[in-house]
Amino acid sequence: MKNLFLTAVCSTAVLLLISGVAPKAASGSLDAAPTQSVTPSVALSATPTPVPTPTVVPTPTPAPCVREMNFISEDPPEDVLIPKYYNSLLEGDVHIYAFTDASGKVARRAYGSLETVWSDGETEVVSGFFEVDEDCKVISNTPVELESETYGEAVVLGESITVKGYKRAANGVYYFKSAGGIKHYRVYASVGGVEGIYPCDKEGNVERGALAADLEQDKLLMSYQVISLFVGDAPHVMLTAPTKTTLINMNNRLEASYVPQGMVAVSKHVHRAPFTLRNNGTYANAEALECFLEMVNAAYAEKGFDTFYLCSVYRSYSTQKELWDYRVSNNPSYGTNPLVPIGSAYPGTSEHQSGFAFDIGTLKHKVLGSYLANTAEHKWLAENSWRFGFILRYQKDKEYITGIKYEPYHFRYVGKELAEYLYSENICLEEYYDAPVRWVNVE
Ligand SMILES: [Zn+2]
Known part of the structure; x- marks a missing residue:
């Protein structure tokens, strides 16, 4: 198992705040990040002091900041469903899942167990998919909620598809038939900010993270109408x-x-x-x-x-x-x-x-x-x-x-x-x- 250490102390808390997942407030911060709520009377010193000056009573009482995050990368257990839009790759020893998020940036995840050690000595261990940076280091100590990931939310634009060979079904949904009479549905949509013709179901629903249809391949599929090319019939x-x-x-x-x-x-x-x-x-x-x-x-x-x-x-x-x-x-x-x-x-x-x-x-x-x-x-x-x-x-x-x-x-x-x-x-x-x-x- 590979251990990924995040040794930075309160700068980690800044990241946590940016990613909006820090239920525990930072204390004794060295960085004057504008988004961070810092107890004003804590002096900036070379050594982070986990305990606030006794004369100051912060409200609410700040929880200790992160002292260390120790991540062990693992493969997900068999009962964990890996989202279809996760592209699997290996970097060093770490199994990474990458995808393009809604803003067009490449988002990265790793599955594993994260041990968070807070400066008061409290330890928490959580398993799941975690956001990681380019060096495969865990960014946030909260696992991602797959339901709320923003990859490629499809926006159906509903304009008519003018490509030859597609037939209109309903509600801006088009289709064509290939071998064995199988219908392939397509709709004009935007996924992750990329506009194009996307595969969809009968109702025009495009899967999150879907890739645009390959029109050349569609054309070939259309030409296979006569002979059944089902592998079972080979x-x-x-x-x-x-x-x-x-x-x-x-x-x-x-x-x-x-x-x-x-x-x-x-x-x-x-x-x-x-x-x-x-x-x-x-x-x-x-x-x-x-x-x-x-x-x-x-x-x-x-x-x-x-x-x-x-x-x-x-x-x-x-x-x-x-x-x-x-x-x-x-x-x-x-x-x-x-x-x-x-x-x-x-x-x-x-x-x-x-x-x-x-x-x-x-x-x-x-x-x-x-x-x-x-x-x-x-x-x-x-x-x-x-x-x-x-x-x-x-x-x-x-x-x-x-x-x-x-x-x-x-x-x-x-x-x-x-x-x-x-x-x-x-x-x-x-x-x-x-x-x-x-x-x-x-x-
Ligand atoms: Zn095999």
Whole structure:
């Protein structure tokens, strides 16, 4: 855990006052900030005096100022909803969430626990998302209220959309149809001060923090009206007995009833290498697990890493279907656009159903995301996992070949020989089999 210390004493209180969250008044301030209420008779001295001069009785009695703020950055627990407009990134060791606020400025948040030590010795600990500055230091000792964040409050301007291809629905809401008759709604609005055409629902509601629609992409979607491009309808064969080298993707699928043979409970082997298992009910292919343990032990021996966090390995068809259904419930057009690589695999197309895929986070960063590419552990994995038979399966520059979004945490076991070959040639599994993903039959 990284500790971020704010050692400044009363200048912190000034910041607190500016951000409007200081229930406790500052005392003995050194700064004559105009917005600050300072007890007039407290002499300016080189050393801040926490206790006011006895002859002065301030009204109301000032509470002590902040002596120290000690912030421990953590990933949010699973039940904490991360706002959609938060862009996840890693700076040093701190997981930052950034977005543009209503005034057009970049606002920054970090999740964690903040211990505030007041000068009278009282200590408070609060968890949540906190506002941080450019140096990743916590600015305010009150967590942000997500409901009142000012990012991108959408103002529907309701002017008519003159772009070709959009049809009028009602109340200034427009739409167009893409593959499978899916309607995409658009409205002219201003979000975070940026005017443009925004995706919206039927009623014209624009999500907070929404990004303007990409008109070029809209045009392409409009042209896909004839052929259904739903990923579930992509041409495919059913695999019967996948091995460690088998290509599994939207075109090469596993039956709903397929459960691999010869898997082992990972929890029985946790003691053999320094890593943490998220879920004790995790199963993995036995050979792949042996190599995973070998890899973790090597990372410890070579770099001292004992921080790997194994999030998931085998996932059943029905679990994958739940994940997929959840995605689609949030976004009905999910998986209908070949220009948007998929983040959750369609049921039957996930490598996790084979027991050969390992999703790896770190103890500091348990939330899986592209930001993990910047951790020391993941940089090591990207360069060394091939030695143990693993490949970084979904790379950034291969998104349109795999059809899957960049995932720096997803490692697929293919065996040492093939892993070394793929790594040295810098090719992905689809390229190896000369079979980039196909959304439609081209014959
Ligand atoms: Zn994965």
